[in-house]
Amino acid sequence: MPLDLAFDDPASDVLLDPAAGVRRSVLPGGVRLLTQTDRSVRSATVGLWLPVGSRDERPEHAGSTHVLEHLLFKGTSRRSALDIAAAFDEVGGDSNAVTAKEHTLYYGRVRSADLPMAVDVLTDMITSSLLEEEALATEREVILEELAMAEDDPQDVGYETFLADVLGPDTPIGRPVGGTAETVTALGIEQVRTHFREHYRPENLVVTAVGDLDHHELAAWITQGLRRGGWDLAEGALPRRRPRQDAALAGGPALGAGEVAALAPHRLDRPAEQNHIYLGGTGISAVDEDRHALSVLMSVLGGGMSSRLFQNIREQRGLAYSVYSFSAGYRDAGLFGLYAACRPARTAQVVELLAAELATMGERGVDEDEMRRALGQITGSFALGLEDTSSRMGRLGTIELVHGRYSGVDETLARIGRVTAAEVQELAARLSASFSTRVDVGPAA
Numbered sequence: 198m199p200l201d202l203a204f205d206d207p208a209s210d211v212l213l214d215p216a217a218g219v220r221r222s223v224l225p226g227g228v229r230l231l232t233q234t235d236r237s238v239r240s241a242t243v244g245l246w247l248p249v250g251s252r253d254e255r256p257e258h259a260g261s262t263h264v265l266e267h268l269l270f271k272g273t274s275r276r277s278a279l280d281i282a283a284a285f286d287e288v289g290g291d292s293n294a295v296t297a298k299e300h301t302l303y304y305g306r307v308r309s310a311d312l313p314m315a316v317d318v319l320t321d322m323i324t325s326s327l328l329e330e331e332a333l334a335t336e337r338e339v340i341l342e343e344l345a346m347a348e349d350d351p352q353d354v355g356y357e358t359f360l361a362d363v364l365g366p367d368t369p370i371g372r373p374v375g376g377t378a379e380t381v382t383a384l385g386i387e388q389v390r391t392h393f394r395e396h397y398r399p400e401n402l403v404v405t406a407v408g409d410l411d412h413h414e415l416a417a418w419i420t421q422g423l424r425r426g427g428w429d430l431a432e433g434a435l436p437r438r439r440p441r442q443d444a445a446l447a448g449g450p451a452l453g454a455g456e457v458a459a460l461a462p463h464r465l466d467r468p469a470e471q472n473h474i475y476l477g478g479t480g481i482s483a484v485d486e487d488r489h490a491l492s493v494l495m496s497v498l499g500g501g502m503s504s505r506l507f508q509n510i511r512e513q514r515g516l517a518y519s520v521y522s523f524s525a526g527y528r529d530a531g532l533f534g535l536y537a538a539c540r541p542a543r544t545a546q547v548v549e550l551l552a553a554e555l556a557t558m559g560e561r562g563v564d565e566d567e568m569r570r571a572l573g574q575i576t577g578s579f580a581l582g583l584e585d586t587s588s589r590m591g592r593l594g595t596i597e598l599v600h601g602r603y604s605g606v607d608e609t610l611a612r613i614g615r616v617t618a619a620e621v622q623e624l625a626a627r628l629s630a631s632f633s634t635r636v637d638v639g640p641a642a
Contacts, residue, residue, distance in 0.1 A: 213603045219593070220412045221603070226399030226423065226430030227437065230416055231593040233407040235586065241312045241408025242586040243415075244304035245319050246594045248403070249396040250297050251376075252369040252527075260340070260376020261384055261392045263296040264333070267340060268389065269303065270294070271332040273325040276318070278332075284318045292318070296374055299527055300598055306587055309409035316418040323397055324426025330386045340381055347375075351473045352538075354465060355638040359475035360525070362463055362634045363532045370530055399428050400437040405593035407586040438601075452478075452632045457552035458545065462637040472541045472639035476551050477534030478631040481624075483526035483599050489613050490620040491524055491533075494628075496571035497563050497621065498522045498555060499535065503570055505554050506535065516543050516550070528599060533628050541640055552632060559626030563618050576610050 213219045218234040254261050271278045285292040290307035292315070303323060305315040347353040357373050364371035375381070404419055424430055452460055457476065481487050499506035499522030510520045520537040535551040563571075582588050583606060596603055604612075 214605050217605055219603070219605075221597075222412070222416055223436060224416055224420055224430070225432050225434065226402075226428060227434040228399050228419065228423070228430070229403045229436050229597060230412070230419065231403070231405045231597055232410060232412045232415060233589055233593065234410055234412065235408055235589075238408050238586060239309055240306060240586060241309045241315075241406060241410045242304060242306040242590040243312065243315055243319065243404065243406040244302050244590050244594055245323055246403040246405065246598060247301045247323075247396055247401055248299065248598055249301055249392075249401070250299040251372055251374040252298050253396070254369070254372075254376075254392070256367075256372070257380070258384065258388050258392065259372050259380040261389055262301060263375045264336065264340060264381065264384055265328075265389050265393055266294045266296045266301055266303075267336045268328055268332055269322045269326045271329070271336060272327050273321045274327065275321055275325065281318060281322065284314060288314065290315065298370055298374060300594075302591075302594065304587070304590065312406075312408075312410060312415070313418050316415065317422050320419060320422030321426055323402075324423055324428050326393075328386060328390050328393060333384075333386045333389065337381060337384070340375065341378055344375055344378055344381070351465075351467050351469055351471075351638040354467075355473045355475050355636050358463060358465060358638075359477070359534060359634060359636045360532065362636060363477065363479060363534075364530060370527060398437070399423060399430055400434060403436075403594060403597050405590050405597070407589040407593065453556075453630055457632050457635070458549050460632070460635045462635040464641075465636070465638045466641045467638055469639050470540070471538045472544045472637055473536070473538045474544060474548060474551070475534055475536055475636040475638075476548060476632065476634070477532060478628070478633035480524050480531035480533035480628065480631075481526060482529055482531045484528065485526070485531070487620070487624055488526060490616050490624050491526075492575050492613065493568070493571045493616045494558070494621050494624055495522050495524055495533075496574050497567045498558060498625075500571070501574060505558070506537075506551065509554060510537060510547060510550050514550075516547050520547075520551075544637065548635070552629075555625055556629045559622060559629040562622035562625075565618075568618050568621070572614055572616070575613055579610065579613070580606070 210222045213221050221231045224230055249262060251262055270281055285305060288307055288311045290305060290311060292305040295302045303319050305319055307315045361371045406415055420430060481491060498504060506520045506522060510516050517537045517539045522535050524533045537547050537551060539547050
């Protein structure tokens with residue numbers, strides 16, 4: 198049975214999965230530590246997670262989480278920006294960070310012998326960054342270039358526009374993770390510092406690590422690093438868990454598949470040879486019980502070369518080179534989408550075929566061969582994806598921050614394997630009735 202992680206004992210030290218070597222502790226200050234010891238490798242990946250993302254920003258501070266992530270690499274009271282970069286380069290390791298809608302992650306991958314260094318650098322960054330005005334002025338320009346690069350990519354701009362239209366462009370979860378050029382330009386250093394003080398606290402911190410490591414040694418290094426950075430790690434403090442309210446999604450009215458052809462697109466004119474089509478609507482959350490059925494549905498519909506969209510639109514009709522389905526899930530919201538890129542004159546036909554394929558699945562279901570291929574694809578890719586320490590580190594972070602319940606790999610694979618064709622058909626019918634949004638990026642007609 199999955200182990201519930203929602204209730205924390207400040208003195209807890211639990212071996213969650215003895216066979217896999219997964220252990221969880223609550224450290225002083227309410228810091229949560231989850232590790233998986235794997236002596237078959239000679240490396241380790243460690244990640245420091247903060248449950249703060251773009252949805253936690255005030256509208257006028259949009260992009261501040263991403264800006265803060267950049268600034269934490271620009272120097273601390275003990276290290277310059279070059280020192281931070283060189284620390285990992287000189288041992289052949291790597292370090293980076295990710296800002297998402299619901300979390301920020303700082304991570305490093307090194308030889309196991311260099312793990313104390315990685316922990317020292319990462320804890321120094323999240324506790325003692327200088328956050329200087331001069332660094333913000335320089336890094337702002339870098340981020341503006343990053344935003345401009347995404348704006349030049351029709352797939353990037355199409356996907357971000359689609360997410361905003363489905364989730365609501367004026368809702369916290371619908372705003373772009375990186376903010377806009379206007380909000381980033383207007384952002385001041387005091388706003389970034391306020392964001393840092395509010396969220397970068399021990400009770401929010403989750404540390405996950407996988408590889409050739411000892412859980413209790415790592416706990417000591419983390420505690421030492423955070424205290425050196427000035428964090429008050431009170432004994433007996435509990436982790437902070439922030440329940441999310443249901444998102445007020447602001448997508449358009451739901452349409453059946455038969456009405457999709459008449460759906461007016463959100464059109465973004467770009468000089469290009471193809472029209473990039475995004476079509477879909479609201480889906481299910483990351484914690485919904487139907488999430489495993491959704492994985493199977495997405496595989497059958499548009500998850501590979503044997504999928505329905507690929508076979509019908511590309512192989513049989515030759516209408517597109519790239520065509521697939523996708524989904525995104527958050528704690529309290531989700532979406533689904535279908536994508537294709539084609540020459541502009543073919544757009545109307547492709548849109549009809551995209552919607553019709555999902556509708557047909559909802560009406561007629563899926564056959565045994567499709568279920569077998571989909572389950573094989575999902576379980577195989579899931580297992581192969583966990584062969585490296587970084588992906589397993591990410592899985593532990595997702596378990597703690599999103600699900601709050603631990604389940605082992607074998608248990609998760611077994612749950613996916615129990616998905617039935619009837620569950621997939623029922624979910625396909627629901628999604629087919631909830632089309633609301635179409636985004637086209639390409640040349641004007």
